[in-house]
Amino acid sequence: MAVAPFSARYWSEVETISAARARAIQDERLREQLAHLAANSAFYRAKFAAHGVDPAAVRGVDDLAALPFTEKQELRDSLAQSPPLGAHVAVPDAEIVQIQASSGTTGSPSYVALTASDIVTWCELGARALYANGFRPGDRLLHGFGMSKGFVGGLPIVQILQYMGIVDIPIGAEAGAERLLRVQADQRPNALIGTPNFLVHLAEQAPRIVGRPARDLGVRTISVGGEPGGGSPAIRGKLEALWGATAREMLGGTDIACTYWGECEVGDGMHFLSPDLMIAELIDPDTGDRVDPVAGAHGELVYTALRRRASPLLRFRTRDHVVVTGTDCACGRTGYKVRCVGRTDDMLIVRGINVFPSAIKDLVLELAPRTTGEMRVRPDFEGHSTQHPLPLVVEYADGLDEAARSQLRADIEQRVRSALNVKTVVELVPDGTLKRPDHVKVALIER
Structure with missing residues (x-):
């Protein structure tokens, strides 16, 4: 009912x-x-x-x-x-x-x-x-x-x-x-x-x-x-x-x-909407220490179920990495607000700089219509850390000649370096090369 x-x-x-x-x-x-x-x-x-x-x-x-x-x-x-x-x-x-x-x-x-x-x-x-x-x-x-x-x-x-x-x-x-x-x-x-x-x-x-x-x-x-x-x-x-x-x-x-x-x-x-049914903590993913959920704070979400019978969990680490966007709202809801920027276990470390593939994708999308927005990180290293530039594959839009593609490649590398302080090596591929999303989540990292 x-x-x-x-x-x-x-x-x-x-x-x-x-x-x-x-x-x-x-x-x-x-x-x-x-x-x-x-x-x-x-x-x-x-x-x-x-x-x-x-x-x-x-x-x-x-x-x-x-x-x-x-x-x-x-x-x-x-x-x-x-x-x-x-x-x-x-x-x-x-x-x-x-x-x-x-x-x-x-x-x-x-x-x-x-x-x-x-x-x-x-x-x-x-x-x-x-x-x-x-x-x-x-x-x-x-x-x-x-x-x-x-x-x-x-x-x-x-x-x-x-x-x-x-x-x-x-x-x-x-x-x-x-x-x-x-x-x-x-x-x-x-x-x-x-x-x-x-x-x-x-x-x-x-x-x-x-x-x-x-x-x-x-x-x-x-x-x-x-x-x-x-x-x-x-x-x-x-x-x-x-x-x-x-x-x-x-x-x-x-x-x-x-x-x-x-x-x-x-x-x-x-918004966090259900303090009566669960507890949400924000922690530093490296130290496990609590982080106050104030505007601008970053951290990993940890949950404790309340009113749960069959498979209740206590202080469960989600590996979801979020940024707090606000603690009040014109809508009247009192739960703080977050954006999820990626999973902690998807995070890559490039010459000591933490970077989420979703942040790179946002920058690539901003270069539309020269790009289709489709991109993948293709690590040439084991694990999550490298001292070398990060390999990216990015689709370019139909109609770009060789000079325009060369400029696009330079623009992507410069934009990522400027915004994220990470050096990349970009390979451009034609529209339609990368697999499109279906019922399986899009994996931005391809190994």
Whole structure:
């Protein structure tokens, strides 16, 4: 059954509560969650014992910093050693009603168990994010995330939309551009969801496939996630111009929930919307120390689930690297705002300078129409660090002669050097050389 929003502006009143009220709720629910872990999770009982932690002594969020992180590899090991759902599953099998899998982009998929109440929690988290993005009860939506592989962009998005009273047309990115665009032309849903690069690609194919530009196909609002780029002015501008719609960004991840950060109509970052259902910490990825979430701060997101039954996680390191874009907003939401600039484990170190491939892509996009915007980093070294210039492959647009290509190559190298203090060696290739996005996330690093 669909749930009604709190008001015309907010899905939940929690989105506007004070920091003091949010902290009081978190302190109480953290104690409850830790008691559940201590009683029911063999994984966390062992972890607490190994680190000398008394979970009953934790009184609130301020005590979290003394507790150990949970690493992705620990979950992989747990799944391998205690199949099928790992030693961190914390309910009897009879309570489990759904199992989701991560996309597996950083290794074997993670498998996450859900109880009926966990699904409601996931739906509430997602509803707040998608409502902030501009989705409303009564909308009809074309589903452009992948629907296969048990990925959270599939069924859990359907469940969130149904919870919100939105009609989902679950075609999925695997069906391909032709199928998706023909359904869009026939049904004219007014909302669209998917990864930013795939939805740009989809719009670019519309004139060829349905004989009309994407902006004539009836889309009002777009929500993007699953990869960096939705917050890039160049990619967002392209999305909005091609579709004639607003484009907003959201962020999530399988291990905690489907989606739980959402960008509002102000459009300058994704709000943290659910202090009652999870704790989000910002840390220095090198030292593990907490970073205050003030405007301009950079760090890695770490999550602790609240009100979670089947596979709850404590201080889970996401490796998502974000920058805080603000701590207040004209929309009235009180959660701070972030942009995701990449995954910490995607970061490259070039002569001591940290660089994310997504930052390079933003610079390449700014050189359109001379480039198509498609680029890849092709490291010629092992690991993440090099003392040599970074090899880039960039597509040039049709019609550029040899002199224009030579100038473009120099401009890209100069622009990256000036903006990021990183030296590159650029190889230009013709339009269409690099693989276009589909239901698999775009990998900007090719080894």
